[in-house]
Amino acid sequence: MPTISVVIPAYNAERTILETVASVLQQTFSDFELIVIDDGSKDRTVELLQSIKDERLKVFSYENGGLPVARNRGISRSAGEFITFVDADDLWTRNKLELQLAALQQHPEAGVAYSWTSCIDEQGELLFQYAPTFYEGNVYAQLLIGDFIYSGSNTMIRKQAIESAGEFDPTLKSCEDWDYWLRLAVRWPFVVVRKHQILYRRSSGAMSSKIDVMKEAALIAIDKAYKAAPPELQSLKNQTLTSFYKYCAELYLRYSTNLDGISKAGHNLWLASRANPKVVVDRNFLSLFKWLIKRWILIGLSPNH
Template identity: 55%
Template sequence: MPTISVIIPAYNAEKTILSAITSVQKQTFSDWEIIVINDGSTDGTVQKLASISDQRLKVFSYPNAGVSTARNRGLDRASGDYIAFLDADDQWTVDKLEAQLAALQHHPDAGVAYSYTHFIFEDKEDSFIEDSHAYQGNVYADLLLKNFLHSGSNPLIRKEAILSTGNFNPCLSYGEDWEYWLRLAAKWNFVLVPKPQILYYHSPYSASNQNLAILESSMLQTIDQIFAAAPAYLQPLKRRSLSCTYGGLHNDFVQ
């Protein structure tokens, strides 16, 4: 069995899926499997996937059900001792899996390893690396304020931590990854790899670039849910969390 299972949910990803998979194939750590969950794509995603000759790649097609269900379906298929998720429009640097795996091996108390994110915009002058924090250990309170993992493409997670946490919530349409990281953080320590290893491409076609009002409504639902699960002494953080979240949304739309 592979050490790491990489789960890629893909919906109409014909423009980016090959680049995402290539970034996995180029990893310095090679004992992995890729599980692509084709989430009802109607473009050429399946044809692009069929062009790849790699026995470590497995493709499963289902009717469209959203990214959370796609990730959960990937988890059902995963056989690795560690799990990584990669969105079909993101990429990794070549040492991402190796560095995060080493971090978890050196910190047996940690269930999640994460890295810094390089945000890449069409206008390269807008691109930047988010490395302004160094949260480690019990990060629950810090993660309540802001999703400093930034996307579903960031962490490497012990299978044991996944099993103790359960599945992604399919009822959340935005911020579902943040809510899941928080459930992990409630039970497990996090460890940081202080390098920009996630390449997050800001695309006008991405799900995160929808109508601002829809995004705000969806994120409010997510914040209400995550604070409903938070202990009483952390409830005062909700106002600051709302401020950070809405500020981030508006900054994205300005860019």
């Protein structure tokens, strides 16, 4: 039996799947199985996977069920003592599995290991790195305020922890990973690998509409999280909303190419200040506001507008 099961949910991933699979097969720790769940792809995803000759790779095809369902199908196929996921367009540094496994072995009480995240563009070039976080042990309150894990391609989870938390919520169209990390954090300590090991790919196509979908799902996930949270943590909700609306504003500012997107950024900054009026003197909020003004002027003055 392999020590680790790596699960890749893949839907029409022909542009990136080979690079993602290569970043797993080239890991310094090699005792793993690689399970690709083909989620009803209509392109050459499966054909490309068939060109890979590595006995650790297993491909299972299903009708399209969506990302959470594909992850759940991967879990049901997993034989490893530890399970980790990577989306079909993301990458890992070569020592990701080795260091996360070592962290969990050194902390037998912990159920989840996570690393720091970098963002890359469609060509694989580095865009920016998320600021390091050092939360360990009981991280439930910090995770409730904001998803410092950042993507579904990050965590390594003990099989017992997954069995205790259940499956990913198939009704969520986005933020199903944050919802899942919260359910794990209620039950298990977390441990951090203090290195940027996750390369999270941001694609520019129709980004504004993707942010709209993510925002709608996240608000459902936030509502669900606080219904489950104990009374002593209910006071954190405004902090969660403030943090989330600032994050939405940053995404709109980073990816919008028209005034409609910039207007949405401004609206989200307003929502952040309404949830917590004190945020307006926060340095990060002020820098977002200045960025908003600059983007508004640049797009407003552009000849294509």
